[in-house]
Amino acid sequence: MEETMSQNKIVDALSYLSIIFAPFIFPFIVWLVTSNNQDMHETAQKAFLLHLIPVVLTILTVMLLGITGLTTRDSQVTGIMFIVLALLVGIIDFGMFVYNLYLGIKILIAD
Secondary structure (H helix, E strand, C coil): CHHHHHCCCCCCHHHHCCCCCCCCCCHHHHHHHHCCCCCHHHHHHHHHHHHHHHHHHHHHHHHCCCCCCCCHCCCCHHHHHHHHHHHHHHHHHCCCCCCCHHHHHHHHHHH
16 A cells, blocks of 8 residues: 555656656646546646646747737837747746655655
8 A cells, every 4th residue: 555655646747747847748648548547637737737827828929929020010029029928937837846746856855
């Protein structure tokens, strides 16, 4: 029983820490294959969604900048918007990265 708990803990932590080596792919696979283990399943689902936030946010930002560039045809407006959005998205993406690391380490050091 203790070994299973230890394995669950490692997989749960890796679901969050995979933001370093396999963002959203590892938690998605764990989420698909752990339907029989509710705790691991929920942790993988949460990690998957947390990993998707930066990806979706970045894609939406690029789309918004493209639409702005095409519709305004004003490079100054598009440039300023790019700088502001790039900084904002960068801060949010970095925050999500650190938060995922925090959650993974928290699971590993929990008793």
